[in-house]
Amino acid sequence: MIRMKSTRSFMFLICPIMVLIFLYYSSGRLHLRSPVQKSQYDKQGFLTKLDRKLPLELRYKYGNLSKGECKPGYTEAKMTSIYPKFSKPAPMFLDPNFKRLSKIISYPPPFGVRTQEKIIDHILQATKRYSLGSELDSISCKKCIIIGNGGILFNKSLGSQIDQYDVVVRLNEAPVAGFEKDVGSKTTMRITYPEGAIQKPERYEKSSLFVLSAFKPMDFKWLRLMVFNEKLRSMEGFWKSVARVVPREPEDIRILNPYFIQEAAFKFIGLPNNNGLMGRGNIPTLGTVAITMALHSCDEVAVAGFGYDMNTPHAPLHYYEKLIMSAIKESWTHNISKEKEFLRKLVKGGVIRDLTNGI
Known part of the structure; x- marks a missing residue:
């Protein structure tokens, strides 16, 4: 017991x-x-496990839409689902209120507008328009496509499919005439910088927006000359020859919001900040800047002509010339491998659609 x-x-x-x-x-x-x-999130804030499946709330939202119908707000919703830090939409182009944009006012070019406020004011007073235009602005759901210049576009016969998009964005001097079967014939805007702009006036499309993406203070000085149709007297300050005339009326000229360069570089790709100054390997390519813009501005985003395959050194570098892949040299300004990593996240996460499967 x-x-x-x-x-x-x-x-x-x-x-x-x-x-x-x-x-x-x-x-x-x-x-x-x-x-x-x-x-579960990487250093930049993206989900580490990505797939194209829609989160449950998005399945309910878009489940009743017929196939091919534009999905309102889809890009922002999908981007936020794989990158919760995604900020609210930023203006596509600078307008007279640009000084209120705190994200760009403290950075000099290419990441902002500091020291360039007066010349931008002068340019905007002449252009007078700061959007895509009344016709496109009235579309409630926009499908956009960014056309890269890669040789992967050659002989793909995507032209008619590309032309079905509401907004077709082209980069630098990539030609359309003679390549319509593969790249389409429609151009909504052409984003470029002075050294990348088409130099022969006859090669410009008859109607499209000319959009400057400024990487240095000299780019704004060049644009002011183009807007006011003044003579360019010197090539000093440019790293190669630039266009001496842009055959566009001032109202067809825009300035791309430099926030997209800043966001792509520091938030999405994770390039070195370098105290907000241009430095070695901290500038995103224009293609990635254009895609970043589209994430803020379009309901659905597709790309074509992106991706360099270094395992095929004799493949064409661009769709419009005979340069081959091996001609690529290590870039001082870009970090191609890190950039490709970011773009793959967008494709794998179903945020953008890659028509040429090169990313």
Whole structure:
């Protein structure tokens, strides 16, 4: 009897201790798991496990739309689902209120407008228009496509498919005439910088927006000359020859919001900040800047002509010339491998669609 009592006393004593030990280790395990929860996002803030499946709330939102129908707000919703830090839409082009945009006012070019406010004011007073135009602005759901210049476009016969998009964005001097079967004939805007602009006036499309993406202060000076149709007297400050005339009326000229360069470089790709100044390997390519713009401005985004395959050194570099892949040299300004990593996240996460499967 005495033994049974002592056994019971022991059990009454040991049980609470066991419960406390269990709770201690359970809380410890939970504590150990919390870093694992955080690691579901990479350094830039993207989900590490990506797939094209729609989150449940988006399935309900877009489930009843017929195939091919534009999905309102889809790009922003999908981007936010794989990158929760995605900020609210930023203006596509600079307008007279650009000084209120705190994200760009403290950075000099290419990441902002500091020191360039007066010349931008002067340009905007002449252009007078700061959007895509009344026809496109009235479309409630916009499908956009960014056309890269890669040789992967050659002989793909995507022209008619490309022309079905509401907004077709082309880059630098990539030609359309003679390549319509592969790249289409429609151009909504051509984004460029002075050294990349078409130099022969006759090669410009009859109607499209000319959009400057400024990478240095000199680019704004060049644009002012083009807007006011003044003579360019010197090539000093440019790293190669530039266009001397842009055959566009001032109202067809825009300035791309430099926030897209900043966001692509520092937030999406994770390039070195370098105190907000242009430096080695911290400038995104124009194609990635254009895609970043589209993430803010379009309901659906597609790309074509992106991606360089260095495993095929004799493949064409661009769709419009005979240069081959091996002609690519290491870039001082770009980090191509890190940039490709970012673009792959967008494709794998279903944020953008890659028509040529080169990313």
